[in-house]
Amino acid sequence: MEKVAIIGSGCAGWTAALYSARANLKPLVLSGAQPGGLLTTTTIVENYPGFPEGIDGYELITRFQKQAERFGARVKFGQVESADLCREPFLLTVDGETIQAETIIIASGASHRHLGLQSENKLENKGVTYCATCDGALPIFRNQPLVVVGGGDSACEEALYLTRFGSVVHLVHRRDQLRASKIMAERTLSHDKIKPVWNSVVTEVLDVHQDKVTGVRVKNLKTDVEQVLDSAGLFVAIGHIPNTQIFCGAIDMDEMGYIIPKHGTATNVPGVFVAGDCADHVYRQAVTAAGTGCAAAMDAERYLAARNE
Numbered sequence: 001m002e003k004v005a006i007i008g009s010g011c012a013g014w015t016a017a018l019y020s021a022r023a024n025l026k027p028l029v030l031s032g033a034q035p036g037g038l039l040t041t042t043t044i045v046e047n048y049p050g051f052p053e054g055i056d057g058y059e060l061i062t063r064f065q066k067q068a069e070r071f072g073a074r075v076k077f078g079q080v081e082s083a084d085l086c087r088e089p090f091l092l093t094v095d096g097e098t099i100q101a102e103t104i105i106i107a108s109g110a111s112h113r114h115l116g117l118q119s120e121n122k123l124e125n126k127g128v129t130y131c132a133t134c135d136g137a138l139p140i141f142r143n144q145p146l147v148v149v150g151g152g153d154s155a156c157e158e159a160l161y162l163t164r165f166g167s168v169v170h171l172v173h174r175r176d177q178l179r180a181s182k183i184m185a186e187r188t189l190s191h192d193k194i195k196p197v198w199n200s201v202v203t204e205v206l207d208v209h210q211d212k213v214t215g216v217r218v219k220n221l222k223t224d225v226e227q228v229l230d231s232a233g234l235f236v237a238i239g240h241i242p243n244t245q246i247f248c249g250a251i252d253m254d255e256m257g258y259i260i261p262k263h264g265t266a267t268n269v270p271g272v273f274v275a276g277d278c279a280d281h282v283y284r285q286a287v288t289a290a291g292t293g294c295a296a297a298m299d300a301e302r303y304l305a306a307r308n309e
């Protein structure tokens with residue numbers, strides 16, 4: 001029987017593990033298909049406090065893990081396939097094996113939507129990125145033309161943020177008006193550095209042969225005419241998919257699948273807590289995920305203490 005089982009091994013999961021290990025709860029971290037989470041996919045992290053020179057994403061999350069393991073956290077590699085939260089202890093199935101747990105911290109993150117282009121895939125982290133806050137200030141994007149694809153609030157926020165760095169920001173959207181809230185759309189479209197490219201989709205990211213982004217080919221869906229926008233970066237902002245499908249029906253979520261905590265990090269099921277990007281469609285940063293991981297561990301510890309009183 002586990003006192004604390006943590007689903008996910010990203011910033012939120014390992015921080016929850018660190019705090020619950022230090023509370024002597026010997027947490028078990030279930031890694032999922034992406035051990036280390038999203039940070040392992042990025043090279044340089046420049047906004048995690050404490051690393052003035054920046055730090056490689058993989059190196060940073062490896063340090064999270066080592067620190068938690070030092071205090072007794074354990075890891076099991078594997079994907080949680082199902083969760084029975086209707087009974088206590090809770091039952092998790094990991095690669096066919098059943099794990100019983102008194103408390104669970106869900107830290108399963110959110111995957112970003114891809115455009116689905118081969119060139120996008122090949123140039124990821126070489127100018128193609130999914131987070132302007134994370135990457136926008138990198139030297140390769142400074143004073144360069146940039147492209148954002150998307151039409152919602154996130155795309156507008158990304159475009160506005162990038163106006164601080166890029167010389168011009170093309171905003172490519174498949175319709176002839178933004179989906180974003182009215183105020184955000186107006187702020188975006190009135191910015192003199194932002195140039196909307198309406199009714200258009202990205203068909204190719206250039207240039208795979210040079211191993212860096214030099215431009216973006218877009219096609220107008222109404223005229224079928226293609227054009228190449230010179231660009232040093234493609235910022236894809238077409239949404240995220242929270243990794244919460246296995247909790248559908250048991251845990252309260254919004255219409256997009258983000259878990260809605262009831263109070264603090266507690267969910268609607270007593271003993272089940274949530275941390276990180278699977279409950280956050282606003283901030284989505286390593287430091288915020290780590291912060292809620294800490295909070296979830298403290299909430300789980302207090303829940304266990306109250307039960308044993």
Ligand SMILES: Cc1cc2nc3c(=O)[nH]c(=O)nc-3n(C[C@H](O)[C@H](O)[C@H](O)COP(=O)(O)OP(=O)(O)OC[C@H]3O[C@@H](n4cnc5c(N)ncnc54)[C@H](O)[C@@H]3O)c2cc1C
Binds near residue numbers: 036108131285
């Ligand atoms: C390219 C890129 C660059 C970024 N750069 C920065 C940056 O510079 N600074 C910054 O602050 N943020 C950055 N971010 C954002 C940051 O990585 C995320 O906000 C952070 O990783 C969220 O942490 P998390 O623990 O909530 O989720 P994740 O890191 O996504 O981890 C989720 C974990 O859950 C596991 N999981 C999922 N489903 C299951 C399951 N069924 N069973 C078991 N485990 C499961 C996964 O395997 C994974 O280990 C970047 C993101 C990307 C994609």
